[in-house]
Amino acid sequence: MRSRRQLRLPFGTIVATASTRVALSFDDGPDERITPDLLAVLAEHGVSATFFVLMSKVRRDPDLLRTVAEAGHEISLHGPDHRRITELSRRDATLGLSRAADELAAISGQTIRWYRPPYGALTARAFVAVRQSGLTPVLWSATTWDWKDVTHAQRIDKARSGAQPGSILLAHDGLLDTLDGVTGEPEVRCDRPKLIDEVLGGLREQGTGVGTVGAAIEEGDAVRSLRFLRPRRPSPWGR
Numbered sequence: 001m002r003s004r005r006q007l008r009l010p011f012g013t014i015v016a017t018a019s020t021r022v023a024l025s026f027d028d029g030p031d032e033r034i035t036p037d038l039l040a041v042l043a044e045h046g047v048s049a050t051f052f053v054l055m056s057k058v059r060r061d062p063d064l065l066r067t068v069a070e071a072g073h074e075i076s077l078h079g080p081d082h083r084r085i086t087e088l089s090r091r092d093a094t095l096g097l098s099r100a101a102d103e104l105a106a107i108s109g110q111t112i113r114w115y116r117p118p119y120g121a122l123t124a125r126a127f128v129a130v131r132q133s134g135l136t137p138v139l140w141s142a143t144t145w146d147w148k149d150v151t152h153a154q155r156i157d158k159a160r161s162g163a164q165p166g167s168i169l170l171a172h173d174g175l176l177d178t179l180d181g182v183t184g185e186p187e188v189r190c191d192r193p194k195l196i197d198e199v200l201g202g203l204r205e206q207g208t209g210v211g212t213v214g215a216a217i218e219e220g221d222a223v224r225s226l227r228f229l230r231p232r233r234p235s236p237w238g239r
């Protein structure tokens, strides 16, 4: 009954969980301009989050990455830099992710389990590369719109409507530049610490717990999708 057993195998990209809590995640850091202020907000709320970091940022400020890890947050990989993994051969993608995860584990002192592809871009070939590198791809099911040129009120509405028990909420703690392999990134004004403070305040009022992706998956099963995305920029899926 090989096919039935295969059906039961955990397979696909994690997009949400069956947990009662919201998993809070940050991409594109660590960044001295944003991360320390966000860490202060998370500490005030007593909340742990998952940080999908770029090695192109970590290498510039490994002490900041250690500060994030030592504050009890979960360290995960967003990539060697912010270029699309879908543009690499499977071999190059596997090698690049393996090396980045090893380096990140050595600096953070944590086992690196999750990988979030830049722009959410993931083909079947890239998926295989991620799994071969020992990582599991994680996307998101709710966003703060902190990467989009909208008002603060619209961001709050978007986050609150999307952040339900089991959702994985996307936010950012880094600004991308050429050292991350990105040019022409539009500058978006967003008071991220204020945004996260208000989102966490709203979730606390409604009695919804918030934590890391890993903690949510331990509490409830991972919800997976086999749908692959190759969004063009600008992407409706954030960055």
Ligand SMILES: [Zn+2]
Pocket (backbone or CB within 6 Å): 027, 028, 078, 082, 118, 119, 239
């Ligand atoms: Zn990103």
